[in-house]
Amino acid sequence: MVQVTTNIPAVPPAQRGYWSGVLSRLRRDPVSMICAGVLALLILSAVFAPWLGLADPYQGSMIKRLAAPGTPGHLLGTDEQGRDMLSRLIHGGRLTLFIGLMPVVLAFFIGGTLGIIAGYVGGITNTIIMRVVDVFFAFPSVLLAIAISGALGAGVLNSLVSLTIVFVPPVTRVAEAVTSGVRSLDYIDAARASGANALTVIRVHVIGNVLSPIFVYATSLTSVCMILAAGLSFLGIGVRPPEPEWGLMLNTLRSAIYVNPWLAALPGVMIFATSLCLNLLSDGLRSAMNVRD
Amino acid sequence: MSATDKPLLSVRDLKKHFPIKGGILGRTQAMVQAVDGVSFDVRAGETLGIVGESGCGKSTTAKLLIGLVDRDEGDIDLGGKSLGRDISLRALRRDIQMVFQDSYASLNPRMTILDSIAFGARVQGLDDPAGRARRLMARVGLDPDRFAGRYPHELSGGQRQRINIARALVMSPKVVVLDEAVSALDKSVEAQVLNLLSDLRAEFGLTYIFISHDLNVVRYISDRILVMYLGEVVELAPVDMIWAEQAHPYTRSLFSAMPSMDPDNRTQKPPLTGDPPNPIDPPPGCRFHTRCAFAADICKTRHPALGPMVAGSPHWVACHLHDPASGHPRAGQGVPA
Numbered sequence: 001m002v003q004v005t006t007n008i009p010a011v012p013p014a015q016r017g018y019w020s021g022v023l024s025r026l027r028r029d030p031v032s033m034i035c036a037g038v039l040a041l042l043i044l045s046a047v048f049a050p051w052l053g054l055a056d057p058y059q060g061s062m063i064k065r066l067a068a069p070g071t072p073g074h075l076l077g078t079d080e081q082g083r084d085m086l087s088r089l090i091h092g093g094r095l096t097l098f099i100g101l102m103p104v105v106l107a108f109f110i111g112g113t114l115g116i117i118a119g120y121v122g123g124i125t126n127t128i129i130m131r132v133v134d135v136f137f138a139f140p141s142v143l144l145a146i147a148i149s150g151a152l153g154a155g156v157l158n159s160l161v162s163l164t165i166v167f168v169p170p171v172t173r174v175a176e177a178v179t180s181g182v183r184s185l186d187y188i189d190a191a192r193a194s195g196a197n198a199l200t201v202i203r204v205h206v207i208g209n210v211l212s213p214i215f216v217y218a219t220s221l222t223s224v225c226m227i228l229a230a231g232l233s234f235l236g237i238g239v240r241p242p243e244p245e246w247g248l249m250l251n252t253l254r255s256a257i258y259v260n261p262w263l264a265a266l267p268g269v270m271i272f273a274t275s276l277c278l279n280l281l282s283d284g285l286r287s288a289m290n291v292r293d
Numbered sequence: 294m295s296a297t298d299k300p301l302l303s304v305r306d307l308k309k310h311f312p313i314k315g316g317i318l319g320r321t322q323a324m325v326q327a328v329d330g331v332s333f334d335v336r337a338g339e340t341l342g343i344v345g346e347s348g349c350g351k352s353t354t355a356k357l358l359i360g361l362v363d364r365d366e367g368d369i370d371l372g373g374k375s376l377g378r379d380i381s382l383r384a385l386r387r388d389i390q391m392v393f394q395d396s397y398a399s400l401n402p403r404m405t406i407l408d409s410i411a412f413g414a415r416v417q418g419l420d421d422p423a424g425r426a427r428r429l430m431a432r433v434g435l436d437p438d439r440f441a442g443r444y445p446h447e448l449s450g451g452q453r454q455r456i457n458i459a460r461a462l463v464m465s466p467k468v469v470v471l472d473e474a475v476s477a478l479d480k481s482v483e484a485q486v487l488n489l490l491s492d493l494r495a496e497f498g499l500t501y502i503f504i505s506h507d508l509n510v511v512r513y514i515s516d517r518i519l520v521m522y523l524g525e526v527v528e529l530a531p532v533d534m535i536w537a538e539q540a541h542p543y544t545r546s547l548f549s550a551m552p553s554m555d556p557d558n559r560t561q562k563p564p565l566t567g568d569p570p571n572p573i574d575p576p577p578g579c580r581f582h583t584r585c586a587f588a589a590d591i592c593k594t595r596h597p598a599l600g601p602m603v604a605g606s607p608h609w610v611a612c613h614l615h616d617p618a619s620g621h622p623r624a625g626q627g628v629p630a
Contacts, residue, residue: 186399187409190460193359194413195386204412208403 025288032284035277042274046093055084057091057244066260077263079249080256081242085263089270092244095156097274099239100226102160107167108218114168115175116210120183120202130176136169145228149237159229159238166228167221174217178210212289219282223275230271246270299373300334301500302358302389302468307331307367309353313573323573327353329524331367332599335468340494340501342515342532344508344547346569350524351504355472358502359389371468387417390461394473396453400445400460406430407441410460417464429459432496433489451482455489462497470502475510487514508551512536517607520544523572523580526599530608540602540610542585542628579613587628589613591620 026032045052055074061082069077069085076085118129136144148162182188183206191201230247232238239245241252249267257264308331310324328350335341343351356362358369360382369376369385376385390413393399400409407426414422427437433455445453454474461469471490475483491514494501505511511518518535520528520543528541539545546565567584570576576583582592591613599611617625 186393186395187401189356189361190391190393190399190457191401191412193361193386193391194416194464195383196412196416200416205401205404209401 022285022288026284029284029288032281032288035281035284038273038277039281042093042270042277043097045090046097049087049091049094052090054087054090057083057087058242059083066256066263068260069262069266076266077260079253079263085266088244088249089246089266092246092249092267093270095239095243096226096229096246096271099156099159099163099229099245100222100274103163103167103229104218104222104225106160106164107171107221108214110164111168111171112175112211112214112218115172115177115214116179116202116206118172119176119179119210120198120206122180122183126176126180129172133169133172136165137173141166141224142228142231145232146235146237149232154237154240156239159232162232163225163228167225170221171214171218175210175214178213179206182206182209212286215289216282216286219278219285222278223271226271226275300370301337301339301372302335302502303368303370304334304358305332305368305370307354307357307369308365309350309357309362310365325572326524326575327572328357329575331521331524331526333519333526333529335500335502337467337500338494338498339517340503340515342511342518343502343504343521344506344511344518345521346506346547348569348572349521350572351521352472353524354521355391355470355502355504358468358470359386359391361391387464388466389468389470390464390466391470391472392454392457392461392474394477396450396457396477397445399457400453402445405442405444406435406448406456407437409445410456410463413460414463419464422463425463426459429462430456432493433459435459449482451478451486454478454482454486458486458489458493462493462499465497466499468500468502470504472504473506474503476505476507483510490514508548520547523569523575525580526611527581528608528610529599530610534608538608540608540615540628541581541612542587542614543581545628579611587614587623589621589623595619 061078064071064074064078064082065080067074067078067082069075071077074084074086076089079085079088114129114133118126139147145159145162145166148165149159152158152162188201188205191205196204226247229238230245230250233240233245233248234251239248241248246267250264250271253264253267307328309328310326312321313323313325314320315322331350331354333341343354345351353362357364360376371380371385371388374380376382400406404412407423407430410426410429411422414425419425427441430437430440435452435455440448440452445456448456457474474490475486478486487510490501493499501514503511503514512532515532517529517531519526520535520541522543528535528539528544530540535544539548543565550565565584570580570583576593577596578594579585579588579592579597582588585592595613597611597613597616597619599609600616602608602610602615612628613619613621614623614626614628
């Protein structure tokens with residue numbers, strides 16, 4: 001074998017980890033960084049809402065009902081009970097983001113695990129898991145969420161449980177499809193042929209290659225999840241008034257749409273901005289996670 | 294093969310039938326007889342070439358050898374130890390490794406070259422996996438300082454196949470199964486990789502099972518050639534003998550399908566017509582009789598056994614033409630010219 005020796009100084013070998021590489025690629029994408037900034041602002045303001053010196057989100061005033069945005073003392077106006085919109089929107093972020101994100105995070109872990117097991121093991125295990133998942137697909141997701149929430153009763157925790165159950169099946173299905181695709185590739189065979197057990201092969205070779213599509217799919221579910229949570233609140237089986245929550249606010253303000261359309265649209269704008277940023281960020285993350293580009 | 298010359302790897306009556314499931318209950322409708330009673334021995338340091346057309350069971354045989362596909366029947370003995378009885382699959386996998394055809398699909402795209410090579414050594418708990426990997430990288434001609442941290446997509450096909458070879462060698466196996474390992478490479482790179490394989494065989498005392506559809510490549514690297522047709526062995530002989538005389542009509546047509554280098558010696562008529570029969574329902578008797586020019590009635594009913602052409606000869610064939618007692622009209626005369 002001819003050994004070609006060159007005088008070119010060797011390129012410093014990329015010894016940094018995979019995730020730091022993803023982060024540095026993400027940092028070069030302006031859209032993703034703006035979205036990450038907006039999301040960080042939303043999350044931070046929601047977390048620190050009580051310490052921001054805002055008006056009391058529960059204190060209403062019958063005189064100042066439905067004040068237009070820009071009214072002195074109420075930057076974004078007041079709602080149908082005269083409560084400060086800015087304060088309610090920021091406080092509302094706490095519950096909305098929590099019920100919007102938590103079910104998806106839980107479904108990502110539960111569905112991802114189930115799907116990877118089904119896809120990797122195959123055979124009868126796959127049949128059992130996937131047929132059970134199919135049962136859930138027989139119901140429209142809204143109906144399923146309402147049915148489970150109705151059976152469990154109202155409350156934040158119960159809507160969390162019902163929304164998680166709604167989102168586990170689609171995540172499982174995506175995870176299964178991606179995993180069985182990866183499973184048939186030669187490098188999985190090569191890893192098995194080296195004597196590694198299934199757990200090691202999944203941990204080292206499968207997860208890294210299936211995670212990004214599952215992750216991207218899961219982030220796209222968060223916007224749906226926030227809207228479903230809002231729907232549950234509207235029906236009285238989710239968050240209950242007077243708790244501030246964007247979905248609930250959107251529903252209670254819907255009658256104001258003829259009086260003050262800008263006001264009625266505000267909670268929707270928040271939901272829209274959040275889900276748009278999540279989707280764009282997940283797109284950016286997907287391309288950053290692709291080593292080949 | 295004499296008793297003193299014990300084979301390193303011995304395969305007896307290996308069978309794998311894949312079920313075809315269908316219907317509402319998913320019951321087995323039929324069986325694909327991918328590998329049906331394959332037997333062969335490989336001596337230490339020898340290279341056995343396996344040839345045959347697509348779908349004849351070459352790759353399934355390879356996967357059966359390293360346990361990527363579970364066998365239905367048959368014995369695999371390595372160094373006198375029987376798989377499943379004397380040694381575990383995990384232990385066997387340390388001694389038998391495989392190089393796949395698709396150099397890109399056989400490397401994890403999210404893993405650095407070094408980690409890919411070292412993975413097997415880590416799994417088997419060998420000492421200094423990274424050091425082993427770096428030494429092997431250097432041995433297959435890739436500078437570890439430059440390539441260790443790279444990803445598979447940054448390498449060319451030839452470089453990736455070198456990495457795959459290094460990966461197969463990291464556990465110091467005795468046998469390496471090369472499943473079309475050079476088929477996807479262009480000719481100049483193919484030659485380099487073949488030379489590398491020859492060098493490694495001498496250096497590490499390896500035994501190869503070399504699967505290919507390219508007869509010239511097989512001839513270059515192999516000591517003996519095994520010809521498969523529809524999941525069965527039809528001929529097994531040392532390279533020189535099979536090059537001098539192809540005893541089975543199928544082998545003959547396979548050889549005559551090789552493009553000639555001599556423009557005056559063009560192949561005029563197609564050596565073989567038709568597709569191989571469906572392995573779901575292979576023809577009775579000799580599996581080749583549907584396409585064989587010399588088929589007689591006996592070929593349709595009686596299955597020819599694999600045996601030496603002449604008693605004691607290392608040239609083995611499964612054809613009624615070579616068995617004087619077979620009842621074939623031309624029995625014992627060999628394949629007509």
